[in-house]
């Protein structure tokens with residue numbers, strides 16, 4: 001039975017803004033809802049739907065789910081994606097929110113897209129939900145580039161909710177990249193702890209500055225760039241912020 005997906009927004013063409021594929025032509029499918037509540041979340045309209053949850057976000061704003069969430073089957077999502085003015089080689093980025101809350105929907109959507117000749121997928125997850133069903137349903141890692149973004153203490157989420165080493169180990173076995181949002185240089189010690197515990201290869205570690213304004217992104221990155229270099233990790237900026245600031249749907 002086909003499931004209904006909870007979708008925040010679908011847009012493109014744009015560029016993938018972050019990580020190993022930054023700069024690549026992309027279309028985005030943003031899944032709504034998330035099990036975490038990061039204070040600096042840059043897509044609060046996909047996550048914060050009541051006053052209590054909104055109190056954890058720096059903007060303290062609750063969004064109306066009737067306005068922000070669209071329910072539709074995977075076929076309809078695929079129809080919208082493939083009606084965008086994009087070549088079939090475009091990277092389809094499945095993001096959120098936390099898309100892994102709707103793992104069956106991800107698998108159905110990729111099948112629908114493949115039926116239409118779109119074969120390049122990327123997934124972004126915070127790594128708090130098991131990867132095994134996805135790996136089984138999609139034959140990871142060949143079929144999809146997965147980036148796991150484990151949340152650090154700077155996100156404001158309690159330790160037990162944001163840090164799940166056994167799940168990160170699953171994603172690591174499937175060859176995922178790991179991307180960490182860093183605010184200050186001392187956050188890198190926490191990253192190092194995760195890298196050691198999970199056994200992540202340094203070439204799969206990406207450090208990304210926090211910031212929803214171009215100036216903040218660049219300023220933060222300059223602040224800890226030498227420390228990232230000395231640890232032998234990758235650095236990514238946020239191209240979408242530098243190009244578009246906080247504009248939605250880009």
Ligand code: SF4
Nearest residue numbers: 034036037038041097
């Ligand atoms: S995990 Fe991602 S989508 Fe969820 S609250 Fe944090 S930044 Fe936002």
